[in-house]
Amino acid sequence: MxxxxxxxxxxxxxxxxxxxxxxxxxxxxxxxxxxxxxxxxxxxxxxxxxxxxxxxxxxxxxxxxxxxxxxxxxxxxxxxxxxxxxxxxxxxxxxxxxxxxxxxxxxxxxxxxPVMIGFNRRFDPNFASVRKAAEQGEIGKPELLSVTSFDPSPPPVAYIKVSGGLFRDMMIHDFDMSNFLMGARPVTVRAVGSSIVDPEIGRAGDVDTAVVTMTFEDGRIAVIKNSRRAVYGYDQRVELLGSEGLLQAQNMLENTVVKSTAAGVMSAKPTYFFLERYMTAYAAEWEAFVSAVLEGRPMPVTLEDGIAALAMAEAATSSARTGEAVEVAY
Amino acid sequence: MxxxxxxxxxxxxxxxxxxxxxxxxxxxxxxxxxxxxxxxxxxxxxxxxxxxxxxxxxxxxxxxxxxxxxxxxxxxxxxxxxxxxxxxxxxxxxxxxxxxxxxxxxxxxxxxxPVMIGFNRRFDPNFASVRKAAEQGEIGKPELLSVTSFDPSPPPVAYIKVSGGLFRDMMIHDFDMSNFLMGARPVTVRAVGSSIVDPEIGRAGDVDTAVVTMTFEDGRIAVIKNSRRAVYGYDQRVELLGSEGLLQAQNMLENTVVKSTAAGVMSAKPTYFFLERYMTAYAAEWEAFVSAVLEGRPMPVTLEDGIAALAMAEAATSSARTGEAVEVAY
Amino acid sequence: MxxxxxxxxxxxxxxxxxxxxxxxxxxxxxxxxxxxxxxxxxxxxxxxxxxxxxxxxxxxxxxxxxxxxxxxxxxxxxxxxxxxxxxxxxxxxxxxxxxxxxxxxxxxxxxxxPVMIGFNRRFDPNFASVRKAAEQGEIGKPELLSVTSFDPSPPPVAYIKVSGGLFRDMMIHDFDMSNFLMGARPVTVRAVGSSIVDPEIGRAGDVDTAVVTMTFEDGRIAVIKNSRRAVYGYDQRVELLGSEGLLQAQNMLENTVVKSTAAGVMSAKPTYFFLERYMTAYAAEWEAFVSAVLEGRPMPVTLEDGIAALAMAEAATSSARTGEAVEVAY
Amino acid sequence: MxxxxxxxxxxxxxxxxxxxxxxxxxxxxxxxxxxxxxxxxxxxxxxxxxxxxxxxxxxxxxxxxxxxxxxxxxxxxxxxxxxxxxxxxxxxxxxxxxxxxxxxxxxxxxxxxPVMIGFNRRFDPNFASVRKAAEQGEIGKPELLSVTSFDPSPPPVAYIKVSGGLFRDMMIHDFDMSNFLMGARPVTVRAVGSSIVDPEIGRAGDVDTAVVTMTFEDGRIAVIKNSRRAVYGYDQRVELLGSEGLLQAQNMLENTVVKSTAAGVMSAKPTYFFLERYMTAYAAEWEAFVSAVLEGRPMPVTLEDGIAALAMAEAATSSARTGEAVEVAY
The missing domain is CATH 3.40.50.720 (NAD(P)-binding Rossmann-like Domain)
Structure with missing residues (x-):
């Protein structure tokens, strides 16, 4: 215990x-x-x-x-x-x-x-299932990853000012997700970003909408899309195209009810925020940590993993500012 | 030609x-x-x-x-x-x-x-695909069939009066669908019906909502649900449970667009009526007839099939009136 | 406390x-x-x-x-x-x-x-959401209910012998679901059943596949389908057709991952059994009981509700045996 | 006529x-x-x-x-x-x-x-429906577009050599789709590409997998993903995030049948290639052309539209080679 x-x-x-x-x-x-x-x-x-x-x-x-x-x-x-x-x-x-x-x-x-960094999304059953299927070769060789990660609404501008910016604060999860699903770290990062959700965020020196494209040593490509606002809920999806197929992790919905009326067919929205969406992920993360500690196994997510994601965030921040491709210094 | x-x-x-x-x-x-x-x-x-x-x-x-x-x-x-x-x-x-x-x-x-009866739904690519998968044993032995068949809105009461009633006019398609998918004709029919969509239909001596349960010699069961009104469109689905799985043919939708807003997630309605839904079925039906005639093969749907469906409709009409199970006289 | x-x-x-x-x-x-x-x-x-x-x-x-x-x-x-x-x-x-x-x-x-009967499914978020939408008139007047309830695999025949039979042991949940969603109890019950999943079950005097049709005083209809075996998981769905639309509660899936390959598009199965599927329902049931007790409010599911479902099961058992419609004696 | x-x-x-x-x-x-x-x-x-x-x-x-x-x-x-x-x-x-x-x-x-260029995808009912919903403000102001466009398999290398390359031959459709859905042309284009599907394509001087990010004068962003190989079929989807929601056009499937077995839940693949997928689009394109000619209205897709897409393809080709952002010269 x-x-x-x-x-x-x-x-x-x-x-x-x-x-x-x-x-x-x-x-x-x-x-x-x-x-x-x-x-x-x-x-x-x-x-x-x-x-x-x-x-x-x-x-x-x-x-x-x-x-x-x-x-x-x-x-x-x-x-x-x-x-x-x-x-x-x-x-x-x-x-x-x-x-x-x-x-x-x-x-x-x-x-x-032992030190583990809390990238909880690795323990989400959906993303973990994508990783497992990819590792087992179910879609051949993974070639093109796409991560969609939209928050339901932006945090207060006061928070954004001390957050380190979208790439360090929000997209850092997606950088780690890319490393997790691609099983490798990208060489080069290209980022574009703008503040179209809220100009106040732009005035605070940050962006609220961004796309990052990453290339790998072996020619593979990953792309991450972030927005601080998706009014329909917490939009958290990945798609991994491989030589023999496609893996998609879709959103979790509030319920499975479908209502069909003369106005159309209505289904439930994605769970609203990370507490609902990642509730099971947090529990699985803790269990993975406890197991590794008690059984003396390596940490499932290391401090090095945390630093890799940070290095990618740094590169993206720089690329979004200069408009140029940036090689990541791990 | x-x-x-x-x-x-x-x-x-x-x-x-x-x-x-x-x-x-x-x-x-x-x-x-x-x-x-x-x-x-x-x-x-x-x-x-x-x-x-x-x-x-x-x-x-x-x-x-x-x-x-x-x-x-x-x-x-x-x-x-x-x-x-x-x-x-x-x-x-x-x-x-x-x-x-x-x-x-x-x-x-x-x-x-040669005489062929125009049960066009047998040629719908979705239902035909269910039949094919069932025949090939993809769900083991079929055991329980469920047919959902709702029209978007009732026809005029004047038409209903000469139509022969819901079981002969509307459910006859579903009786044939059952014969098609089960590969056998039922022994006994139990029907319940009422006129809750429009009391005028009841006054005309017909029902507008009905459920028919059919049992087969070998213990299998099929159930058909009909309603004259589904305001969201033409609802045409089947489900076939077998010893090794379930086959479902779902509705065809007007388009594949999904709209997610704060109000919920909205998708397209089923195609509105039989002309849209069964357009490809009618073409395939005609092609099947032409092939059979030109190549001297048996008719894909026979006059006997038409009479079997009619006998089931007769039995259902009688069962709905008396409240008792009726053995079908083919 | x-x-x-x-x-x-x-x-x-x-x-x-x-x-x-x-x-x-x-x-x-x-x-x-x-x-x-x-x-x-x-x-x-x-x-x-x-x-x-x-x-x-x-x-x-x-x-x-x-x-x-x-x-x-x-x-x-x-x-x-x-x-x-x-x-x-x-x-x-x-x-x-x-x-x-x-x-x-x-x-x-x-x-x-105060006595509450544990019909846990009333507290499943999906079914509860259907009930709420129906009560609020979102599909007009409910007219035709369909309950699909399949277990993944039959229990041991030894259990079946003392279970009271499929209608009392398994379908009793669905009888209560019908009462819950229709907001009324049926007048007449018609049941058919057979033992096609396992002839041993038939020899033990029970059925393993059954369809029950129920009619209500105002002409509405409900149909329940049960099978003791759905090899793909715990299949628990309802559909409620109303004058202004359709409500469907679909299955909960093990995860949201979709895999597309040359072989087809594969998604996750329904959660395998009632413990996974109804985990949140059991928690919500307990919370509802605790609230009602502490706040002195009426029980959310009463002993009378339990007896109504039992009376329906009794009627169905009798109807399946005699082949005749049975009026329920509540 | x-x-x-x-x-x-x-x-x-x-x-x-x-x-x-x-x-x-x-x-x-x-x-x-x-x-x-x-x-x-x-x-x-x-x-x-x-x-x-x-x-x-x-x-x-x-x-x-x-x-x-x-x-x-x-x-x-x-x-x-x-x-x-x-x-x-x-x-x-x-x-x-x-x-x-x-x-x-x-x-x-x-x-x-009058000259019309055959960008048939504008007439696909799904994409046309996205455009219409966006124009009518159903998702507020569109901010971030994502186009996924994968062919089922690469053309012969001999064809690729004379095709002008992936950006001019294949992605040109997606450039036009972006112009169609965003209602504006991008200012800057950033492209990455590699030949991981088939090294022969790389040796022929082309790429087979590419991601292009485009930025607009008002800060909006669009991203296009292309692959020459998606073994599961023709993958043609768009997603448009706006200030008040998300619009997605999903793939059209070969049929609506779902098969659930112990192995999982299987549904149909996307229609295999552009002839099946865009059959209705080609008919609608022709009707739009005929109407415009006969009624003397402007062409629905102009020669200028064709040149704009070509200019974007040129910019992307250049960006993929140099690794730098390129301003599009229309």
Whole structure:
């Protein structure tokens, strides 16, 4: 039974708390958050203690630390937690600065403590099924990947200003999805982006609609489309064309009801946001982490994976600004 | 090249004229209709002559007669046409009277002229594909058939009064579909019906909504659902459960466009009526008839098939009235 | 916080235990089962005590009793539990004997303790959504209901012998679904059934494939199709035709992945059995029960509902035997 | 009644012949082809005369010329036909050389004879429905277009060598589709391509897999994906994201049958190639041309449209070679 210290009691911390408590091989021992009320509320729901991050890291009874704090604290917490000998699951992104993330990797690696980055979408049953079918050669050799990833509505502009921009904050999931499904990292990235959803986002220096094309050493191609607004819900699809077929993961819908009237045939919308859509993915992610820790197997998503996605985001950000193709420096 | 005489220049006659002219092995030679204007208009479109039915039947240059007149003339025209040595394609139903239809069968059989009954749905690519897959054992042994057949809106009550009723006029197609897909004729029929779409239909002595359950000698079961009103279009589906799977033929839609908005996900309605839905079926039906005639093969749908469907309709009509199960007398 | 005593630690008891523990307003206090090991294992997972049924019923600290024992004990346990002042959620069916169930109703009603029958499918989000849309008039007046309900594979013949037969054991869910969606109980029932899936089932006196047609006072019609075997998974669909449209609840699939190859287009099968398919339904059912108990509102599914479904099953069993229509005696 | 001279009796000439003959307002008067047998066969099927191109152009009784010859003859034939006062429908592309096409435009424009370019996909009911919905504001302001266009299998390398390359030969349809659906022409084009389907194609100097990203003056974005091989059939889809929703045109399938077995759920493949998929589009294209000619309205697709698509293809070809963004010179 893994004893878990949860750093961060916000929205995503809550999701993790449910899974930690619901997993037969882990229990929530302690919670830390700068917001004492949030920490207290979450802790009492699960019979956990409210403690400081420092306390948690120093406690030898804590086996595992789950980092669900704000992005600017990730690198430092990964370093302290691994230094303290904890196994770590850290939310994405590792850091907004690629350089800082690399320094973190160097320190963390030296400790040999296992670190997993929370790219939850890899554990979505639909995407995982695409990956498995591709690996098993069900569509021959994968050649052309297409990722569609639209949020239902843009976050506040205040958030966007500190988010690192669409490529680091939102598309980073899709960069990792591409690495996951293609089984390789792209050589070159070409990005275009604009702020047509909300000009305020443009004035804040970011884009809200973007297309990134990536080419691989062996000639394969991947394309990612992002928009901050899809009024019909959370649109999360992939398509992988191979030499012997096509794999598509379609959206999950709110229900299976179809209504046919004189006005047309109406079906349910995609589940509205990531909590609904990825509920099972978060649980599977936690289970994968717990298994790997307890059984001494490699982390299913590594710190290097987190840094690769960050390097791609950096390249895309640069390409969208200059209009030129950028080689990714991993 | 078969020279065709078309008896009846109404709506269904027009459909056949297009296919006769469009088929490389048939041409429309003559048209007859009590409505001289209709006959003239159709004939001039296809370079055919307007003649009387009698003239057409007496003309040795005419190879084939297509009977698309009103139901009460079918039996007599089949008899005269086969007596005149023509190959005959006659629209369903053979007759409203089962006894009269049997007499027609006796006379027509004696002539050895081939007669096909126009159960066009057997030639719909979707239903034909279900039949083929079932025959090839793709779902093991078929056990339970379900036919859904809803018209978009009821015909005028004046028509209903002379139609022979829902079971003879509308469900007769579905009785034949059951025979086609099950490869056997049912032993017993149980019918329930009511007039909930329009009480006027009830006052005219008919039902507008009905469910018929049929059992087969070997224990298999088929169920047919009919309604005279499906405001969203022409709903024509079958489902066949077998020991190793399920086959479903779904509706054909007006187009493949899907619109997702905040209000929901909207797709196209089924094609609105039988002319759109069964356009390809009518062409394939004609081609099947032409092939069989020219190549001397058995008719794809026989007069016996038409009489079997009529016997089932008779049994269902009786069952719906008495509330009791009726054994079908073929 | 409701303290719950769970009677029965079998497969369905486990499902309820998860929901009892996962609901913020209930906790699992005690478990009873004739199989001591099963009771112990379940209890220890949730920190509950293993006790006898009698002990649980006698304990004033227990607010609620959930009856998940074998069917032959339901009536008696409902009577004892309500006599002991407990709120009761009892799995379906109430009893295999309609007479016994009615006696139970009489006794339980006298106590004024609330009793809910576990027709879990009413809480499936898909079926619930059909009901809601129908109630709100989105398809006008509902006229013709069709319920398709196929199990993936038949239970052991030994089970079938004590199950009360397909109509009482399996179709009872669909009878309740019809009552739920039509908002009314049928007057007359016509059933046909046969044992084509497995002749052993026939020798045991039961059927494995059945179609039941039901007519309502106002002329509406409902039809239920059951098969004990659908090799592709748990097939659970409804269709409700109304004067202004059609509502369909389709199957839930294992995932949303579509694979297109030269061999065809392949998508996922329906979820395999009731535990997967109705997982959310069981949770919603428990929440509805807890809410109703704590807020003093009427039970969402009553003992009378359970008896109505049983009366319909009885009528169908009789109709399938005699071949005649049977009026339901509620 | 328009009298039509058909130049070219190859595969696409045959498609047009059917529609010319089938349209109530046009008839096929004459056919020309360097392959005398092909011309004779086609002509005899439709009662047309076999003549030389020159003869056809010189005949004042011919109202309309349909150019379905090889691409290298298009410009010259457009020039001669318009000079002869004929209305012209010419297959795409106008020419492989943008400069030559512009010269052709100059000459043809001077004659004031109407010229339509055969971008048949605009007349596909699915794409036409997307355009109509977008124009009517059903998804608010269109922002991000995605075109998926995969052929079932690559043409012979010998053909590819003279085709002008994937961007001019295959993607030219998608460039026009983008112009059609976005209602505007892009400013900048970025292309990546590789030959992963068949290295022979690469050795012939062409690509077989490509992604093109286009940006518009107002910040909107369009992306086109092409592959020469989709083993499951002709994959032709578009998606248009707007401020208030998403429009998708999905593939047309061979039939509507779904087969569910223990192995999974199988449905029909997309129609295999452009003749099946675009059969109705070609008929609608011809009807649109005939209407516009007879009613003196502007051509639904102009020579300028053909040149715009060609300019985009030129820009994409250049971008794929240099790796840089290219501004389109219309």
């Amino acid at each position: 893994l004893k878990v210290g949860l750093l961060g009691a916000g929205r995503i911390g809550l999701v993790h708390a449910v899974n930690i408590a619901g997993n037969a091989r882990s229990s929530l021992a302690a919670v830390a958050d700068v917001n004492a009320d949030a920490a207290q509320k979450l802790a009492s729901n699960y019979g956990a203690a409210v403690r400081s991050s420092r306390d948690i890291l120093d406690d030898p009874a804590i086996d595992v630390v789950l980092i669900a704090t704000s992005t600017d604290t990730h690198s430092e917490l990964i370093e302290s937690a691994t230094a303290a000998g904890k196994a770590v699951l850290c939310e994405k992104p590792v850091d907004l600065s690629l350089e800082r993330a690399r320094a973190c990797l160097a320190k963390a690696s030296a400790t040999r403590s | 078969l020279k065709v005489g078309l008896l009846g220049a109404g709506r269904i006659g027009l459909v056949h004229a297009v296919n006769i002219a469009g088929n490389a092995r048939s041409s429309l030679a003559a048209v007859a209709d009590v409505n001289a204007d209709a006959a003239q208009k159709l004939a001039s479109n296809y370079g055919a002559a307007v003649r009387s039915s009698r003239d057409i039947l007496d003309d040795p240059a005419i190879d084939v007669v297509l009977i698309a007149t009103s139901t009460d003339t079918h039996s007599e025209l089949i008899e005269s046409a086969t007596a005149a040595g023509k190959a005959v394609l006659c629209e369903k139903p053979v007759d409203l009277s089962l006894e009269r239809a049997r007499a027609c069968l006796a006379k027509a059989s004696a002539t050895r002229s | 409701l303290k719950v005593g769970l009677l029965g630690a079998g497969r369905i008891g486990l499902v309820h235990a998860v929901n009892i523990a996962g609901n913020a307003r209930s906790s699992l206090a005690a478990v009873a089962d004739v199989n001591a090991d099963a009771a112990q294992k379940l209890a220890s997972n949730y920190g509950a005590a293993v006790r006898s049924s009698r002990d649980i019923l006698d304990d004033p600290a227990i607010d609620v009793v959930l009856i998940a024992t074998s069917t032959d004990t339901h009536s008696e346990l409902i009577e004892s539990a309500t006599a002991a002042g407990k709120a009761v959620l009892c799995e379906k069916p109430v009893d295999l004997s309609l007479e016994r169930a009615r006696a139970c109703l009489a006794k339980a009603s006298a106590t004024r303790s | 328009l009298k039509v001279g058909l130049l070219g009796a190859g595969r696409i000439g045959l498609v047009h012949a059917v529609n010319i003959a089938g349209n109530a307002r046009s008839s096929l008067a004459a056919v020309a082809d360097v392959n005398a047998d092909a011309a004779q066969k086609l002509a005899s099927n439709y009662g047309a005369a076999v003549r030389s191109s020159r003869d056809i152009l010189d005949d004042p009784a011919i109202d309309v010329v349909l150019i379905a010859t090889s691409t290298d003859t298009h410009s010259e034939l457009i020039e001669s036909a318009t000079a002869a006062g004929k209305a012209v429908l010419c297959e795409k592309p106008v020419d492989l050389s943008l400069e030559r096409a512009r010269a052709c435009l100059a000459k043809a424009s001077a004659t004031r004879s």
